[in-house]
Amino acid sequence: MSLSDPWMRHQVAALTFWNQGKHREAATEYWLAFRGIPNSTHQARYHILHGYTSTLRGDYFEATDDDVKNMEQIFRDKHEPRLFRLEAGYTLGVMSYSRSERLKCQEIYHHAITIGEKQPKNSKQERLEQKKMLMLTPGGEQTQKTMKELMDVVLKDCQNNLNGLNKSTVRSASSLERTVNEATAGGDPPQKRTHVMPIGRGGTNLSNEEINNLIDVGGLQCDCCKCKSKKLLVCQRCKKAYYCSAECQKKQWRENGHKLHCRKDGEFKAEDLVQIARLKNKPELNDKIVRVVGPDKNNEGRYEVRMEGSVKGDKSFSIAAGNLNQLRPYDCRK
Numbered sequence: 001m002s003l004s005d006p007w008m009r010h011q012v013a014a015l016t017f018w019n020q021g022k023h024r025e026a027a028t029e030y031w032l033a034f035r036g037i038p039n040s041t042h043q044a045r046y047h048i049l050h051g052y053t054s055t056l057r058g059d060y061f062e063a064t065d066d067d068v069k070n071m072e073q074i075f076r077d078k079h080e081p082r083l084f085r086l087e088a089g090y091t092l093g094v095m096s097y098s099r100s101e102r103l104k105c106q107e108i109y110h111h112a113i114t115i116g117e118k119q120p121k122n123s124k125q126e127r128l129e130q131k132k133m134l135m136l137t138p139g140g141e142q143t144q145k146t147m148k149e150l151m152d153v154v155l156k157d158c159q160n161n162l163n164g165l166n167k168s169t170v171r172s173a174s175s176l177e178r179t180v181n182e183a184t185a186g187g188d189p190p191q192k193r194t195h196v197m198p199i200g201r202g203g204t205n206l207s208n209e210e211i212n213n214l215i216d217v218g219g220l221q222c223d224c225c226k227c228k229s230k231k232l233l234v235c236q237r238c239k240k241a242y243y244c245s246a247e248c249q250k251k252q253w254r255e256n257g258h259k260l261h262c263r264k265d266g267e268f269k270a271e272d273l274v275q276i277a278r279l280k281n282k283p284e285l286n287d288k289i290v291r292v293v294g295p296d297k298n299n300e301g302r303y304e305v306r307m308e309g310s311v312k313g314d315k316s317f318s319i320a321a322g323n324l325n326q327l328r329p330y331d332c333r334k
Helices: 006-019 023-036 042-056 065-076 082-098 102-117 123-129 147-166 208-214 246-254
Strands: 132-136 142-146 197-200 273-276 289-295 302-307 315-320 324-326
Touching: 006 023, 006 042, 023 042, 023 065, 042 065, 042 082, 065 082, 065 102, 082 102, 082 123, 082 147, 102 147, 123 147, 142 147
Parallel strands: none
Antiparallel strands: 132 142, 132 197, 273 289, 273 324, 289 302, 302 315
């Protein structure tokens, strides 16, 4: 990951706008980042999607027709993970209610509950929904949640909101006796509570501080003197290290270890921490952070990587170089 990726630049811009209180601009950048990020990076996509939906639900501005279309696109797309569809449906319901479209709001929650209560359609989907992600709770504490656990939170939110609208006990979607057209006016407005938010990815037994450093994309300050210069130079070899001056760049290269940790695109060495991406046959491994053992001696263009910290001991397996993403150089993360 680097700022050379358009979606990453949009994500950084979204965070910048958010910190400046420019929530409309932040929402737009989140959506552009979501559209541009590869579909296989589920956790990063959910991080960005949650940023977008949380902003839309925050009463900072009036959602546009395009915002509604964006949410409907995700909500109706059967190829999207169920967690994404529920998140979009929950947000779409809140937006519909704010537009006085109460019947549409109820219809959306009915549909969302149906999606959430279904069983996984195959083992691949089941494995994906059991994938754990590092999260940040509203209280600022770090925890791990599976996609299924997050789905249950959003599903409960949808059920509670529908309950408030109907002024009746919410049952499973298959047993609801009242149709949308029979719903009466009144009821409580949908709640806009946010839930835990992803902050990083990890397939190793790293500390929370190390994981936070790993997901830092850089580009906001000099990696040598740490000053926040508006105009930074970028290392032309790895394109992941940033400096305020040629002097800092030379110092980082000679004295601070960048010479040892700088990698060209597609170059990996033993003990490097890298991120799995774009796997189609085992999508549950995407976003995992693993350690490079070395080139696969039996298969050119592949590397042996090790997933540390598993219950049965460290696991080593072979993976194509094209399915590995470089992280920021170690010297820039210290």
